[in-house]
Amino acid sequence: MTDIQTFLTQNEEKELLRFSTAGSVDDGKSTLIGRLLADSKNIYEDHLASLKQLARKDETPDLALLLDGLKAEREQGITIDVAYRYFSTPRRKFIIADTPGHEQYTRNMATGASGANLAIVLVDARHGVLTQTRRHAFITSLLGIQHLVVAVNKMDMVDYSEAVFDDIRRTFLDYAAKLNVSDIRLVPVSALEGDNVVVKSDRMPWYHGQTVLDILEDVQFLTDRNLVDLRFPVQYVIRPHQNARYYAGSVLSGVVRPGDEVLVLPGQNRTRVKSVSSFDGDLEEAYPPMSVSLQLEDEVDVSRGDMIVHPKNLPHVDRRFEAMMVWMGEAPMDPSRHYLIKQTTQTARASIDHVDYRIDVDTLHKVDVPHLALNDIGRVALTSNRPLFHDAYQNNRLTGSFILVDYLTNHTVAAGMIIDRLPEDRVPMDVDAGSEPRASTSKRSSLVDPDRRIARYGQKPCTIWITGLVGSGKSAVTFGLEAALYEEGYSVVVLDSSVVRNGLSRDLGFSAADQAENLRRVAECARVLNDAGLIVVASFISPSEEGRRQVAERIGTDRYMEVFVDASLDWCRKHDTTGCYVKSDRGLLRNLAGVDYPYERPNDPAVKVATETDPVDRSVSRIIAVLKERGYLLARP
């Protein structure tokens, strides 16, 4: 083989290590990277020349300027946003993210660190471990970076003192003991002079460890990958012709092979992988981080956002989860509104149920706060409008991470790392909290037989669930129905939103989670009243199909009858007496169904009332007719 061919084969075999810098302002991050590039001969000569041009005659060129590429950065002498640099040694290719130290730019620091395998944390030997050092070390560990190199820098300014280094080492390790990092090494360096960066320094004979570059070349990081749990979110569906479907995506974790039995979430259908395809032909297997496409044996309905997994190894499928979040929006978190959440290839809506605590990065103590503000880090419970397929971030970085986007400004306002769920009692409740047991199947201990109640009241208990927009005429129908049933001699109770909101649910707000909890309470009430033999007429907007389904299941689907009061939004606005629409228009009220919260029209209501054309008493008679037809109302003597 010729030299060049040897070189080419060698280079195709290179490993790729991504690392980022961290540490306080001016600790020398950019200088260290500049030094690393210069001493490993990875700087282009014309770049060096332009540096020398910038420096005044008597100065040595400022290596940080190799990284600080923006005009504003050079003017202020600080890093504002991440700079990416590349270098390689015969063994590895490195992608460096040089991040800003200033607290104001924490989100850029997190951007740079999010994909890294290793982080170099800089500490200025004169100042020691600062709040910013701790903040960055904490974010680094939060992001799951397993390898930390702590470079104690500017040793030239402390006479290369071992005592200074030892002191900093102790302080740092003391703090880091509370973090979740497996591999920490400390190196005394001078980025400016080059000691222990690439070349071992003879000015610190007391240090026997490796140089920064040696560590970068040696660190074992491939085992950090998850090859166990297959997670293949469908990113894009390729349809070359009518009958062929290729599900394109990246293997986030695990290994997939042709013939594997798989499940496509959220469905429950099993099928097999027909082929793992690529432009270069079919593959025997695919593993992270490969981008491939899968063909499946059976025709199943698969679209972007679905996730292909092995049936015996499932992610959490849930609308509720808790996460550590870094808030990045200029405006603080607003728990009363919703955000867009992007997780794997899904985008959904999510609202904040509550903030458990904020972390004080200095002490790692938990602080009680109502919300998170810019650069805050804390633990938060969220609910999404659709189930997300996720794992704990700790087990799987790419299925455990998400971002929140403000749908008004389109800004990315937060990054989140999902944590394993708390026991059920700590999780905010949902209509459907815990899927079993259901009301209709749970054991009743009453000594009164339900049939005797039916005989006494002359009715089979049921709940007539009246759904519709604000102002659509739900109340007229509800109270009309109550009166009519009463007149005919039946025993009936009304559960009405305003009454419940003022009493039973007065502690709740209007976030998605609170609305769900409100409905859960109503459903529980209705169930108890039905158990007692009474007919319930419940009038609630209940905008989501899923929410209504859960209510029905809680009450018992055989006792649940849905009535849809239908009127156009315009009509509702005109006839609204509550002032909700006006408030919503002025921005005083959020999550109003039909306006800034979707109202999902019932698919299959027992009765549909067309408010705009039908008089109330006719609608009431129709409902009573259906109740009789279904056998809920026994004939009166």
Added chain:
Amino acid sequence: MPRYSISHLMQLEAESIHVMREVAAEFERPVMLYSVGKDSSVMLHLARKAFYPQKLPFPLMHVDTGYKFEEMYDFRRRMAEEYEADLIVHRNEEAIAAGANPYDLGTQRCCGLLKTQALLDGLSEGRFDAALGGARREEEKSRAKERFFSFRDRFGQWDPKNQRPELWNLYNCRIGQEESIRVFPLSNWTELDIWMYIHREDIPVVPLYFAREREVVVRGEQLIPLEGQARLLPGETPRSMVCRFRTLGCSPCTGAVRSTAASVEEIIEEMMVERISERSTRIIDHDQEGSMELKKREGYF
């Protein structure tokens, strides 16, 4: 390498494909900027891989200044035919008709009209909401600051001090009316990676990259090819020289380098000893310190 490890080139490939698929899935009207150079060749190849066996789900657009090398036009024709790509050629006809050229206007203004303006017009004419470009972070230090998905306001401008955070592989693709995103799937590739990949995948590139005898004038540090309407400055005499191009821009403003590397392998070999960055042959980049950032803010790629 141990089982289930994956070489850095294959990782870069996977990352680029992921980014392109995300663009196709999330945007309504994406377009791929195709500049005919080596990075575009690689980007086009990756796009074919990303959507195989389907055709590209977006058109290609070449922003043509009219000053490109003849061999680039030939190559462009060949590629469009071979790959059945939907190719849009956009030119600032008004400025071209008015005779815009770098000698009279200076490189800055000429570039502003024929490239930046033409690009912005081309994007808005096509109502494109996402434009894939082959720029790499390694090329230049303001590019080193760029996100994969880089937000542009209604005027196509970049605000480098206020970029969206970009974590993991979760790209925020949301934009408002008339806003757009520039997407750089090759962000993490270096020039050496590009050549090694061209070698590995046998990707066709314009022959201008390979050394042969060419007519040039020596202007300062640069070798300026004599092509099309190239003008000689007083005192310059054309010479014949074995040289090649490291990047391809407009013929009056792209310098060649002395080199005898006539194949991909020889180019890679040369790069191992070469310590000058590729963009040093672009006259426009060092007109003034920070000039690339300035141009990028205004909408240049």
